[in-house]
Amino acid sequence: MRMTCDVCMHRCSLENGQTGICRARGNRGNGIVPLNYGRLTSMALDPIEKKPLRMFCPGSRILSVGSFGCNLKCPFCQNHGISMAGERDSEVVTVTPGQLADRAADLRDRGNIGVAYTYNEPLVGWEFVRDTARLVRMAGMKNVIVTNGSASDRVLDGLLPYTDAMNIDLKGFTDRYYRKLGGSLEVVKHFIERAAGECHVELTTLIVPGENDSEAEIKELAAWVASVNPRIPLHITRFFPMWKMTDRDATDIGRLYALVEAARGSLEYVFAGNC
Numbered sequence: 001m002r003m004t005c006d007v008c009m010h011r012c013s014l015e016n017g018q019t020g021i022c023r024a025r026g027n028r029g030n031g032i033v034p035l036n037y038g039r040l041t042s043m044a045l046d047p048i049e050k051k052p053l054r055m056f057c058p059g060s061r062i063l064s065v066g067s068f069g070c071n072l073k074c075p076f077c078q079n080h081g082i083s084m085a086g087e088r089d090s091e092v093v094t095v096t097p098g099q100l101a102d103r104a105a106d107l108r109d110r111g112n113i114g115v116a117y118t119y120n121e122p123l124v125g126w127e128f129v130r131d132t133a134r135l136v137r138m139a140g141m142k143n144v145i146v147t148n149g150s151a152s153d154r155v156l157d158g159l160l161p162y163t164d165a166m167n168i169d170l171k172g173f174t175d176r177y178y179r180k181l182g183g184s185l186e187v188v189k190h191f192i193e194r195a196a197g198e199c200h201v202e203l204t205t206l207i208v209p210g211e212n213d214s215e216a217e218i219k220e221l222a223a224w225v226a227s228v229n230p231r232i233p234l235h236i237t238r239f240f241p242m243w244k245m246t247d248r249d250a251t252d253i254g255r256l257y258a259l260v261e262a263a264r265g266s267l268e269y270v271f272a273g274n275c
């Protein structure tokens with residue numbers, strides 16, 4: 001029977017056996033299921049600043065895990081090897097939520113504060129995040145989600161009760177650019193507004209030359225973030241040629257700092273990244 005996935009704006013309508021645009025969810029006969037549940041492609045104990053989070057538990061480390069799949073198609077993706085992969089082309093280690101929560105607790109003596117769900121887009125497999133986050137919270141540890149913010153209210157309803165912090169990409173501030181990346185600016189804005197009301201939120205904007213690097217766009221973006229909360233930290237980060245986008249140079253450092261200054265006109269905390 002044909003079924004529709006309600007996890008993101010694509011609302012994939014899938015026949016039995018078909019897989020969605022994100023490659024992480026599919027109709028397998030008894031509903032839309034997360035194909036990447038508990039299937040990890042990456043795991044590392046990272047500094048929290050690498051998420052990036054600058055104003056949440058500074059100096060700590062966090063067990064960071066990723067799976068496969070993503071619902072956007074950014075041509076400059078740093079993690080395209082896993083974000084653009086499906087279940088057949090990913091090397092995975094399978095874990096249960098309990099095993100992952102136990103691993104996080106074991107790493108406490110190495111400075112670990114919890115689990116970060118990151119690397120690919122974690123919300124296309126949000127059920128594993130929810131089930132793990134519940135146990136991590138019960139163990140007195142923290143949950144961090146690093147996301148493109150392109151998920152539905154139902155997903156947020158399920159995750160926010162267990163989420164301590166998020167870094168959300170705000171990739172630019174035009175519908176044209178979001179369409180090019182396969183997403184929706186309106187969906188991300190709504191996601192940020194809701195998340196910022198319930199957990200610590202920091203935002204990241206990657207400055208891609210010729211795409212989203214005008215001062216006018218960054219000023220508009222920063223003014224909107226300030227209308228949500230002027231104390232939300234914004235990371236303005238440098239692009240490097242990557243994957244399918246090798247037709248332009250890395251972001252000019254002078255340009256990046258000019259955009260940081262422009263954003264500081266509206267926001268209290270603006271950080272330059274990848275410099």
Ligand code: SF4
Binds near residue numbers: 008026
């Ligand atoms: S999460 Fe995946 S399957 Fe579901 S609507 Fe989005 S792209 Fe389609």
